[in-house]
Amino acid sequence: MSQVNDHAIRRATFHYAIQAFAQAAGGIFMLAFLLKAGIPAPVALLYQAGVVAGRLLIRPAVLPLAIRFGVRPLLIAGALLMAMTYLFVGQITGPGWPLVALCAFNALGYLLYWLCFHAYFAALGDPDRRGGQVGMREAIVAGVGVLAPLLGAWGLTNLGGPATFALVAAIMASSALPLIGAPDVAVAAVAPEGYRTPRIGLGLMAGDGFMAAGFHFTWLIALFTTLGENFTAFGGAAAAAALTGAAGGLLLGRAVDSGHGRRAVAIAYACVAVVVIARAASLGAPWLAVLANAAGGLLTAIVTPVLMTPVYNLSKASRCTLRFHAATEGAWDIGCLTGCLGAAALVALSLPLSVPILTALLAAGGLVVLLFRYYGRGAA
Helix, strand or coil, X not given: CXXXXXXXXXXXXXXXHHHHHHHHHCHHHHHHHHHHCCCCHHHHHXXXXXXXXXXXXXXXXXXXXXXXXXXXHHHHHHHHHHHHXXXXXXXXXXXXHHHHHHHHHHHHHHHHHHHHHHHXXXXXXXXXXHHHHHHHHHHHHHHHHHHHHHHXXXXXXXXXXXXXXXXXXXXXXXXXXXXXXXXXXXXXXXXXXXXXXXXXXXXXXXHHHHHHHHHHHHHHHHHHHHCCCCHHHHHHHHHHHHHXXXXXXXXXXXXXXXXCHHHHHHHHHHHHHHHHHHHXXXXXXXXXHHHHHHHHHHHHHHHHHHHHHHHHHHHHHCCCHHHHHHHHHHHHHHHHHHHHHHHHHHHHCCXXXXXXXXXXXXXXXXXXXXXXXXXXXXXX
């Protein structure tokens, strides 16, 4: 059984690498492209809030589909829907109904994909090697993320939005190929006896969602603005971030598996605090912003194993990974929605983008408390 799971994890990791290449070549430019199309920063943040709100509203519809078809077919469908989303992005020329349609379609694709991917990866992974498996996955993602944003920036500069995002859509669609023939994960029609969603899992994902609003989405807008709305400079900054993150996840992922979870948490979130402050201080200073973005690449690689190891292990222990992730992904959406709406309001009040970026420190503090509690129980 372990060999079967190892083979399945390799397939899932290969799929994830292709998906991550598409995200790095196109997804990371989505908010930047909207800004370039004349959409103001507060509206771009409201767009992102609309995506997560849509995911929250339509999430209950996924469980009946998963019961009937299984997790893997829905994961493939989610990857294909995300590919179709990129075909819409290149057509946006400003605020209006096309932006609303993109928001709705994006919500559906991202809901189906991320809910099913996390449930699939949690079900197939090995709890005793979880940190290393997640770390390896993130290291591979960081590796492919070095070249992808450079290609995306070149395409947007030389081919234009429609052609570039169409190519990204084709890459995203091809990520479904490694999943064909992979093991499926069935979902029981009725929640298994003893099923539960631990509150700590909900808290971790809500905190991560709130942190993402400031640390990731608001930062992408701030970085693109600081770099003069130049796609080439923005892509180069993203490539530098991926390069710095290629080894970090492996190191801390193995520390988690070795029983040093609290130490890994302390290292990871101390780095979070430094990088958040550096990002807030870098606005208007392009070279400092590039360095702060590069540090964020390393940060993502070292934070993800620390955060997702307990989430995946709690998921597997819950006896129904899909129901668990339906609840925790909903918590992530609530956290991110709150953060994005707050960021949009702060920017609309003419406060600098550095203010919503700094709100990520509040989420980081809460996550440290929860993670110390988890790893203190010897759950790593």
